[in-house]
Amino acid sequence: MRPSPRTTGRTAGRTGMVLFTTAAVLSSAGCFGSSDDPSRHGPTRAGKTPGAKRSIVWNTRPTSIASVGDSITRGFDACSVLSDCPEVSWSTGTDVQSLAQRLLPSTTADAGTHAWNFAKTGAVVADLPGQIEAAAARKPKLITVMIGANDACRDSVDDMTSPEQFRTTFTSALTRLRRDLPKTQVYVASVPDLKRLWSEGRKNVFGRQIWKLGICPSMLKDSEDLDAASNDRRQRVSDRVTEYNKVLKDVCGRDVLCRYDPAVHKYRFTTSELSKWDWFHPSKAGQAQLADMAYRRITASAP
Numbered sequence: 001m002r003p004s005p006r007t008t009g010r011t012a013g014r015t016g017m018v019l020f021t022t023a024a025v026l027s028s029a030g031c032f033g034s035s036d037d038p039s040r041h042g043p044t045r046a047g048k049t050p051g052a053k054r055s056i057v058w059n060t061r062p063t064s065i066a067s068v069g070d071s072i073t074r075g076f077d078a079c080s081v082l083s084d085c086p087e088v089s090w091s092t093g094t095d096v097q098s099l100a101q102r103l104l105p106s107t108t109a110d111a112g113t114h115a116w117n118f119a120k121t122g123a124v125v126a127d128l129p130g131q132i133e134a135a136a137a138r139k140p141k142l143i144t145v146m147i148g149a150n151d152a153c154r155d156s157v158d159d160m161t162s163p164e165q166f167r168t169t170f171t172s173a174l175t176r177l178r179r180d181l182p183k184t185q186v187y188v189a190s191v192p193d194l195k196r197l198w199s200e201g202r203k204n205v206f207g208r209q210i211w212k213l214g215i216c217p218s219m220l221k222d223s224e225d226l227d228a229a230s231n232d233r234r235q236r237v238s239d240r241v242t243e244y245n246k247v248l249k250d251v252c253g254r255d256v257l258c259r260y261d262p263a264v265h266k267y268r269f270t271t272s273e274l275s276k277w278d279w280f281h282p283s284k285a286g287q288a289q290l291a292d293m294a295y296r297r298i299t300a301s302a303p
Contacts, residue, residue, distance in 0.1 A: 069144070070124075072119075092116065125151050148166070152219070155218065191264070195241075200269060210277070267289065274286060
């Protein structure tokens with residue numbers, strides 16, 4: 001029996017409505033592709049889809065280095081008494097297997113055209129923003145930071161930089177760097193274990209006499225005294241260094257292009273790795289150890 005024209009019209013109408021509804025549902029679900037679907041516009045440049053974000057990858061072989069920080073990075077007392085010796089700096093030195101010597105091509109490293117040292121003896125964290133500003137002008141691919149020892153090495157424990165102020169200043173410095181150089185990598189060394197340096201250096205009679213000139217008095221004054229008050233004072237300095245390192249780790253950890261290194265604080269410096277002039281700062285051998293630690297951290301495939 002053939003259907004009547006009226007029946008056929010009603011059936012076709014219902015079928016069309018079903019198809020229209022199905023198409024609408026599939027379209028909203030993305031099955032047909034929306035107006036911003038790459039498949040509707042053909043391949044994009046370099047085969048990338050619109051809106052795709054390039055992943056940030058740490059470069060284990062940066063081609064230029066700037067260092068900021070304090071006397072350790074200046075090589076203080078590593079070559080002669082009470083003087084800087086940046087040539088043996090663990091970061092940018094030319095007379096030691098520094099980071100620059102290890103990471104940069106030999107001609108570039110020796111010429112010093114791609115390695116700059118903006119650290120200053122006596123610097124505290126408050127000096128870091130200015131140092132970073134100067135370093136940023138060179139547009140280095142890597143900036144090394146070692147700061148905090150002088151914030152703890154004060155005339156007294158009451159004069160030490162507070163952890164809160166340390167955090168505020170370090171955060172500000174790193175934020176400024178990120179604004180000026182969004183792609184520059186940062187290596188942040190932990191503050192050395194000052195109590196360990198005291199325990200090693202005090203073994204030398206000459207070193208104990210030099211300390212009386214005023215080197216890190218909060219930790220080193222009355223170096224032979226082992227009474228409760230002296231031990232408590234040294235422990236307060238040690239605890240403050242631990243707090244600084246927590247700040248450095250925390251702030252650096254929020255930046256994908258920043259690597260914090262706890263190895264410096266953990267390293268047990270020996271007397272042969274301390275300056276023969278003050279028995280506190282790293283000697284040339286100590287500087288080489290610092291370079292070893294930094295190199296391992298910077299060239300690691302993963303943080």
